[in-house]
Amino acid sequence: MNNIALIYSEDFKKLDFGYGHPMRGDRYEKALAEFKKLNLLDNLTIKKPEIISENVISLFHTPEYIKKVKEVSNTGKDSFGEEVPAVKGIYDVALVSVSASVTAANCIIDNNPFDVAVNICGGWHHAFENKGRGFCIFNDIAITANYLLKEKDIKRIMIIDYDAHHGDGTQRAFYNNSKVYTISFHQDPDTLYPFRSGYENETGVDEGKGFNRNFPLSRFCNNTEFISKFNQVSKLINDFLPEILILQMGVDGSKGCAISSMQLSMDSYDYASKLLMDLQEKHKFKILALGGGGFVHPMLGQNWGIQIKNFIRK
Numbered sequence: 005m006n007n008i009a010l011i012y013s014e015d016f017k018k019l020d021f022g023y024g025h026p027m028r029g030d031r032y033e034k035a036l037a038e039f040k041k042l043n044l045l046d047n048l049t050i051k052k053p054e055i056i057s058e059n060v061i062s063l064f065h066t067p068e069y070i071k072k073v074k075e076v077s078n079t080g081k082d083s084f085g086e087e088v089p090a091v092k093g094i095y096d097v098a099l100v101s102v103s104a105s106v107t108a109a110n111c112i113i114d115n116n117p118f119d120v121a122v123n124i125c126g127g128w129h130h131a132f133e134n135k136g137r138g139f140c141i142f143n144d145i146a147i148t149a150n151y152l153l154k155e156k157d158i159k160r161i162m163i164i165d166y167d168a169h170h171g172d173g174t175q176r177a178f179y180n181n182s183k184v185y186t187i188s189f190h191q192d193p194d195t196l197y198p199f200r201s202g203y204e205n206e207t208g209v210d211e212g213k214g215f216n217r218n219f220p221l222s223r224f225c226n227n228t229e230f231i232s233k234f235n236q237v238s239k240l241i242n243d244f245l246p247e248i249l250i251l252q253m254g255v256d257g258s259k260g261c262a263i264s265s266m267q268l269s270m271d272s273y274d275y276a277s278k279l280l281m282d283l284q285e286k287h288k289f290k291i292l293a294l295g296g297g298g299f300v301h302p303m304l305g306q307n308w309g310i311q312i313k314n315f316i317r318k
Contacts, residue, residue, distance in 0.1 A: 007317040009111040009121040010048040011104040012036070016125040018097040021089045026263060026299040027139050032125055035295075038305025039312065047316045049118070051111070053104040060106060061099075061142055063150040064177060069134045073098065073141060085136030087197075098141040101125045105144040105294060106151055112248070112290035113156055119284065120291040120315040124308060127252040127296035129171035130198065137173065138197060145250055145294065146177035149184055152248060159183060162246035162289075164237065165190070166230075166276060167254025167296040168264035170202030170218065174252075180212040185244050189219045189234060191257065191264050196223075223265045225257070230272045238283060246289050251280065254296025255307035261300045270310050277311035291315065 012032075020029030039045055061070055072084045073095050080092030101123075108121035129145055130138030145163060152158040163178075165171040166189040178184035193202035208216040217240065219233045241249075255273060257266035284291055293315065298304040 006047055006049045007117070007119045008048050008312065008315055009108065009118045010050050010312075011053055011108045011111075011121065011123045012050055013053050013100055013104065013125075015097060015100045018093065019101060019125065021091060021139070025089065031299065031301070031304060034301045035124055035305035035308055038302050038309050042309045042313060044309060044312055044316075048312070051107065053100055053107045054110075055099065056103045056106050060151055061102060061147060063154060064133055064143055064146040066134050073136070084141075085131070087138050088136035088141060094141060101128070102142045102144040102147055105148045105292070108292055109148050109152055109248075112292060113152070113158070118290075119317065120293060122293045122312060122315070124295035126294035127167065127254060129165055129167065129174045129252055129296070130169070131173045132176060138169065140173065143173045143177065145171070145174045145252060148292065149178070149250060153183060158247050160244060160246045161185070161248045161250060162241065162244055163187065163250045163252070164280070165252035165254070165296070166234070166257065167252050168257035168261075168266050169197055169254075169297065171252060172198045172201045175201065175206065175216055178212060179208055179216060180210040182211045182215050185215045185240070185246065187217045187219070187237070187240065189221060189230065191225065191266050192220045192223050196264055221257075221266065225266045225268065227269055227272045230257075230268055231275050234276050234279070237279065241283050241287065245287060249280065249284070249289050249291045251291060251293045252296045253277070253293050253308065253311050254298060255304060256297030256299065258298065258300075258303055258307055260303040261298055263297065263299055270307055273307045274310045274314065277314040281314055
């Protein structure tokens with residue numbers, strides 16, 4: 005029995021913001037082609053998303069925002085946020101993406117046999133409860149974490165995000181919550197979107213004080229710097245002991261991806277994913293891995309692929 009479920013849909017290709025935009029619909033099939041080259045697919049159980057109801061989306065997003073996304077989706081006009089184009093049909097493909105994350109979560113709870121579940125069309129960490137931002141329509145990380153907390157009685161969730169951009173929407177969602185420990189490794193927010201958050205002094209408020217950590221990395225961060233800071237994850241996991249680890253495994257910090265200035269190689273993603281699996285073996289938490297950023301091929305599939313390879317139980 006494979007220990008990893010990969011949630012995949014041909015409809016992922018509909019998440020396409022058009023010619024000249026980094027977010028193109030072929031990124032997922034191109035990544036899958038790299039997984040095949042790495043001989044990963046025989047070690048994965050591939051499942052289709054089970055489409056969720058709007059009630060699940062509303063575990064994080066406001067009714068007014070969901071209504072606005074539907075209106076823009078129907079017409080292809082107007083706006084529901086920042087840096088998110090008005091694309092006709094966008095609600096339906098965003099729904100498939102979030103459904104894939106919730107389906108992945110269901111694979112690792114309720115005595116299901118998987119240690120890890122992956123949705124490469126996930127990790128939309130910029131969306132706020134009331135608006136889309138930074139290519140992100142619905143924040144599947146926040147939705148899925150709330151689903152696990154409120155519907156499945158999970159008590160402790162840790163979110164680790166090493167996309168090049170600070171996971172500001174996710175931080176905002178749980179900033180006063182001690183049940184969700186949010187951790188982000190990202191390029192110095194003085195030099196990269198979203199600019200307004202991601203600093204070390206942002207540690208949470210009220211009940212959530214001490215349950216948010218940011219690790220800003222230098223503008224041209226290399227493997228040595230990343231790995232040195234990422235090693236702090238071991239103590240954070242040892243202290244918090246999550247039941248579920250949600251990983252935003254974005255690879256746009258790679259030196260092959262011009263959307264950031266970071267200079268990481270595959271070695272960083274290899275190291276981070278191996279360390280997390282060592283900690284998973286020790287503490288027996290389950291891992292929900294979500295794709296995040298990365299917009300250059302074949303780098304995207306290769307750097308996602310090395311992480312998935314390390315998730316496979318030997």
